[in-house]
Amino acid sequence: MKVGLDVMGGDYAPGVTIDGALMAAAETGNNDRIVLVGDRSIIEELLHKRDADKTQFEIVHAPDVIRMGEHPIKAVTKKPQSSISTAARLLKSGEIDAFTGAGNSGAMLVSAMYSVSTVHGVIRPCTATFIPKENGGQSVLLDIGTVPDAKPDVMYQFAILGSLFARHILNIHDPKIGLLNIGEEEEKGNILCQSTYHLMKDSTDFNFYGNVEGRDLFNEKADVIVADGFTGNVVLKQIEAMYDILAKRNLLDDYTRRFNYENYGGSPILGINSTVVIGHGISTAQAIKNMILLAVEMYNSHLSDKIRDAFLKYSQNQ
Amino acid sequence: MKVGLDVMGGDYAPGVTIDGALMAAAETGNNDRIVLVGDRSIIEELLHKRDADKTQFEIVHAPDVIRMGEHPIKAVTKKPQSSISTAARLLKSGEIDAFTGAGNSGAMLVSAMYSVSTVHGVIRPCTATFIPKENGGQSVLLDIGTVPDAKPDVMYQFAILGSLFARHILNIHDPKIGLLNIGEEEEKGNILCQSTYHLMKDSTDFNFYGNVEGRDLFNEKADVIVADGFTGNVVLKQIEAMYDILAKRNLLDDYTRRFNYENYGGSPILGINSTVVIGHGISTAQAIKNMILLAVEMYNSHLSDKIRDAFLKYSQNQ
Numbered sequence: 001m002k003v004g005l006d007v008m009g010g011d012y013a014p015g016v017t018i019d020g021a022l023m024a025a026a027e028t029g030n031n032d033r034i035v036l037v038g039d040r041s042i043i044e045e046l047l048h049k050r051d052a053d054k055t056q057f058e059i060v061h062a063p064d065v066i067r068m069g070e071h072p073i074k075a076v077t078k079k080p081q082s083s084i085s086t087a088a089r090l091l092k093s094g095e096i097d098a099f100t101g102a103g104n105s106g107a108m109l110v111s112a113m114y115s116v117s118t119v120h121g122v123i124r125p126c127t128a129t130f131i132p133k134e135n136g137g138q139s140v141l142l143d144i145g146t147v148p149d150a151k152p153d154v155m156y157q158f159a160i161l162g163s164l165f166a167r168h169i170l171n172i173h174d175p176k177i178g179l180l181n182i183g184e185e186e187e188k189g190n191i192l193c194q195s196t197y198h199l200m201k202d203s204t205d206f207n208f209y210g211n212v213e214g215r216d217l218f219n220e221k222a223d224v225i226v227a228d229g230f231t232g233n234v235v236l237k238q239i240e241a242m243y244d245i246l247a248k249r250n251l252l253d254d255y256t257r258r259f260n261y262e263n264y265g266g267s268p269i270l271g272i273n274s275t276v277v278i279g280h281g282i283s284t285a286q287a288i289k290n291m292i293l294l295a296v297e298m299y300n301s302h303l304s305d306k307i308r309d310a311f312l313k314y315s316q317n318q
Numbered sequence: 319m320k321v322g323l324d325v326m327g328g329d330y331a332p333g334v335t336i337d338g339a340l341m342a343a344a345e346t347g348n349n350d351r352i353v354l355v356g357d358r359s360i361i362e363e364l365l366h367k368r369d370a371d372k373t374q375f376e377i378v379h380a381p382d383v384i385r386m387g388e389h390p391i392k393a394v395t396k397k398p399q400s401s402i403s404t405a406a407r408l409l410k411s412g413e414i415d416a417f418t419g420a421g422n423s424g425a426m427l428v429s430a431m432y433s434v435s436t437v438h439g440v441i442r443p444c445t446a447t448f449i450p451k452e453n454g455g456q457s458v459l460l461d462i463g464t465v466p467d468a469k470p471d472v473m474y475q476f477a478i479l480g481s482l483f484a485r486h487i488l489n490i491h492d493p494k495i496g497l498l499n500i501g502e503e504e505e506k507g508n509i510l511c512q513s514t515y516h517l518m519k520d521s522t523d524f525n526f527y528g529n530v531e532g533r534d535l536f537n538e539k540a541d542v543i544v545a546d547g548f549t550g551n552v553v554l555k556q557i558e559a560m561y562d563i564l565a566k567r568n569l570l571d572d573y574t575r576r577f578n579y580e581n582y583g584g585s586p587i588l589g590i591n592s593t594v595v596i597g598h599g600i601s602t603a604q605a606i607k608n609m610i611l612l613a614v615e616m617y618n619s620h621l622s623d624k625i626r627d628a629f630l631k632y633s634q635n636q
Contacts, residue, residue: 134563145500148500148507148508148509149508149509180552182463182466182547182548182551182552182555189466189548190466190467190546190547190548191466191467193548213551213552213555214551214552214553214554214555214556214557214558214559215555215556215558215559215562216559217556217559218559218560218563219559228508229500229508230500230507230508230511230549231548231549231552233500233531233532234498234500234531234532234549234552234553235532235552235553235556236532237500237531237532237533238532238533238535238553238556238557239532239556240532240533241532241533241534241535241536241537242536242560244533245452245536245573245574246564246569246574249571249573249574251564251569251571251574253567253569255563255567256563256564256567256569
């Protein structure tokens with residue numbers, strides 16, 4: 001397979017993106033190739049400086065860059081030669097099988113959704129992240145910001161997407177789905193959660209555990225935590241803030257160290273007809289490496305096909 | 319002043335509530351008296367066992383108890399002789415000036431709101447908590463669960479209530495109000511936050527800072543963090559979960575130790591015509607003590623009157 005990397009994306013690009021690509025190349029299989037998308041002369045110079053074998057990569061020239069602060073839709077339209085727009089085109093044409101980058105996440109989302117379209121039956125694609133469980137393993141939290149005003153049917157689909165992701169990427173046989181709420185009982189919560197609970201409670205599309213609360217984010221109750229994009233984003237950024245504080249204060253141990261986003265690399269977009277992983281703007285080389293490896297794993301596990309199959313079945317049953 | 323304590327409320331009641339009352343009595347001023355509400359024989363026996371001078375308290379007999387799992391409205395109606403219902407009556411009649419307890423929080427809320435009513439002009443009373451700032455001091459987070467589906471005008475009023483609380487209880491001269499959102503810019507967020515931002519941005523009722531994110535919960539940007547009750551509750555319980563993990567793993571230092579809810583004692587209800595502080599179900603004696611002291615401080619600072627005056631002015635300007 002071929003995984004594209006936006007070399008120009010990220011606060012420390014292009015130096016650390018190249019470093020991350022080199023680290024990833026050393027770990028990927030022989031059949032997996034990294035396609036570096038960005039200014040060719042910059043890429044070649046950086047590889048040369050690092051004494052790297054440039055034949056291990058493919059390079060696709062893209063002279064323009066979309067900056068972090070730019071308006072996603074405007075930037076994608078105005079800059080067809082940007083690394084993000086170019087990578088999205090390569091994804092559409094099949095020249096790459098997966099697209100990764102730590103640049104303007106809105107622009108990545110927009111260009112990916114335009115170029116490969118949404119899986120048939122999926123109302124709104126979403127973005128997911130990992131949360132380390134205290135007793136080992138990870139859970140999946142979704143959505144983390146793509147759909148701030150999710151409706152109950154959209155939340156229901158998040159559960160299907162999260163369940164497939166947990167099964168095929170985290171290898172959890174029958175993932176337990178928790179609805180992030182403010183009480184354990186069915187009637188608790190805001191209107192969104194009450195309605196969503198009602199939809200989920202007798203589901204045969206996934207294994208519904210029930211409500212989980214903020215205090216359950218790190219325990220064993222659920223393998224997948226479903227939230228609207230607003231709440232999920234607040235939860236994720238609160239975790240990041242706490243990790244930064246613990247790191248600064250030398251309060252990391254074998255568990256709290258696992259909250260470092262670098263371990264996870266990036267957030268996959270779920271519900272589109274391809275494999276796209278969006279990295280954190282502050283990505284280090286380690287984070288870039290893990291972002292690329294996650295995309296490779298997602299592609300090689302045929303997650304996108306499995307999501308398509310599941311939603312075909314789901315749409316037929318509606 | 320007289321502060322009522324629901325002796326029967328809390329997972330470890332009545333033993334630890336009596337211990338907490340004794341600790342609080344040792345710290346309150348001469349003009350502040352604690353009124354113990356609950357089964358008289360149990361209270362007297364516990365005081366006797368502790369060799370305590372029972373004349374430092376008043377005791378009001380209430381033979382019945384509302385348990386944690388009971389439905390708030392049903393329980394309050396069915397059990398007029400419960401400690402919670404009795405304390406609410408004392409609050410209404412003026413025999414106590416403030417009401418504290420760590421029992422069924424829904425029942426406390428319902429009975430308090432029935433007995434003393436909402437401040438004129440306040441659409442929905444709310445509940446607040448403290449968040450320790452990393453650089454010292456605290457901020458106020460509200461709402462934390464009373465209004466899971468808040469509307470923009472209700473959120474606006476949370477800002478007024480939080481501002482008064484921060485000024486008069488935390489002694490912050492001109493508290494900065496942050497709207498908890500998922501991006502810094504005005505147009506970010508869910509529909510609720512977009513509309514709320516629009517209402518708040520030119521406010522003269524409080525000092526609006528702008529949006530804050532999950533990553534800003536512990537920094538200096540805001541003194542008051544306004545959220546709907548759903549999001550606020552998730553944030554608070556996530557903090558508590560993280561604190562428990564850090565405590566268990568011996569990762570407490572001078573900052574992370576401050577996340578212990580015991581330091582704050584309880585959550586005040588803001589927007590009603592009296593002083594009510596609801597404690598955590600798992601309250602220890604230390605937490606009970608601090609809950610009582612917070613109520614005393616709130617009463618003695620005339621916060622409730624100041625809220626009434628502010629909403630009189632606010633209603634006239636509408």
